[in-house]
Amino acid sequence: MKHHLIRRYLTISLSVCxxxxxxxxxxxxxxxxxxxxxxxxxxxxxxxxxxxxxxxTQRTTTNPDTHFIDLRKTYSKNGEWTVxxxxxxxxxxxxxxxxxxxxxxxxxxxxxxxxxxxxxNSFRAFAxxxxxxxxxxxxxxxxxxxxxxxxxxxxxxxxxxxxxxxISLPASDxxxxxxxxxxxxxALNKGGKLWQPFTIQTGxxxxxxxxxxxxxxxxxxxxxxxNYKNGRQFTTFSDYTDGTGAAPGLYEIKLPTGTYYFVAxxxxxxxxxxxxxxxxxxxx
Numbered sequence: 001m002k003h004h005l006i007r008r009y010l011t012i013s014l015s016v017c018x019x020x021x022x023x024x025x026x027x028x029x030x031x032x033x034x035x036x037x038x039x040x041x042x043x044x045x046x047x048x049x050x051x052x053x054x055x056x057t058q059r060t061t062t063n064p065d066t067h068f069i070d071l072r073k074t075y076s077k078n079g080e081w082t083v084x085x086x087x088x089x090x091x092x093x094x095x096x097x098x099x100x101x102x103x104x105x106x107x108x109x110x111x112x113x114x115x116x117x118x119x120x121n122s123f124r125a126f127a128x129x130x131x132x133x134x135x136x137x138x139x140x141x142x143x144x145x146x147x148x149x150x151x152x153x154x155x156x157x158x159x160x161x162x163x164x165x166x167i168s169l170p171a172s173d174x175x176x177x178x179x180x181x182x183x184x185x186x187a188l189n190k191g192g193k194l195w196q197p198f199t200i201q202t203g204x205x206x207x208x209x210x211x212x213x214x215x216x217x218x219x220x221x222x223x224x225x226x227n228y229k230n231g232r233q234f235t236t237f238s239d240y241t242d243g244t245g246a247a248p249g250l251y252e253i254k255l256p257t258g259t260y261y262f263v264a265x266x267x268x269x270x271x272x273x274x275x276x277x278x279x280x281x282x283x284x
Contacts (some may be wrong), residue, residue, distance in 0.1 A: 020204075032225045049256065059283075060172040064253065066164040066209070072245040074158050075104075077149035080118050083148035083271075086163075090142050096127050097135040098161040099185070099245075099273040101155035105130055106161050108138060109146050117148055134185055135165050135210075135275050137270045158213040158272075160245040165280060167207055175205055182208075182278035195225060196262040196276075200255050203283050208240075208262070209249035210276030215264040215276075217247040222259045248276055 073082050107125040109117055116123040125139040126145070131152060149159045167176050175265040186194050200206065219240035220228060224264035241252050248262065266272045 069163040100159040178282040185275040206253040212274035214272040
């Protein structure tokens with residue numbers, strides 16, 4: 001029998017409108033786009049946990065497929081909504097992530113709350129970003145559910161969400177979850193750029209995932225950062241280049257040891273948001 005390693009995500013979210021209950025429509029104008037912000041350096045990596053006794057069998061390398069549901073919608077007015085039904089036959093662990101330009105509610109709800117969601121009434125949710133965006137875990141039992149977006153901005157809005165299975169690797173991969181190396185989110189105005197450093201070490205696998213509302217995203221060598229920051233031509237790794245709302249993800253970063261940068265540029269005329277997480281798994 002194969003054994004799988006399964007774990008939960010940390011939660012990170014950014015508020016763009018504070019509500020004390022799961023409300024219906026917001027009636028205020030959308031919040032102004034947040035100011036550009038230079039990303040912080042990732043925290044010092046934690047000391048890896050002691051690996052299990054090495055096995056003499058040949059190691060496998062599994063490419064995990066975490067995709068389940070993704071939605072990217074554009075709304076023109078307050079109160080517009082989107083829902084998608086799904087059914088589970090057993091208890092399942094998910095990663096729920098969402099990014100939005102302005103105020104929106106993204107939620108996982110039961111069938112009994114569907115009409116409340118559609119008619120802009122208060123509702124109960126199994127997982128919710130209430131005028132926030134970010135990344136959180138969600139464990140759902142067997143049954144029928146709906147994942148939905150409800151625009152609470154009085155102007156146009158783009159919302160991107162994903163509901164992904166958590167990463168699971170078979171025991172034959174001889175690889176165990178170590179830490180959340182990066183777990184962050186950003187909002188940038190027109191022309192804004194972010195650069196997130198990370199270091200590849202031997203003995204680990206790196207999985208990178210996220211979503212956004214309108215960024216061009218890349219991974220670049222450390223020596224290309226100045227070119228990127230100053231608007232000059234820069235070199236990228238084509239396997240990790242994307243201009244869709246699903247980026248980044250899911251990438252397994254397979255690069256030589258060294259320091260690299262995940263970079264994202266807002267080339268649109270509006271504010272854009274992005275959430276992203278990198279997991280580090282240790283080989284044994």
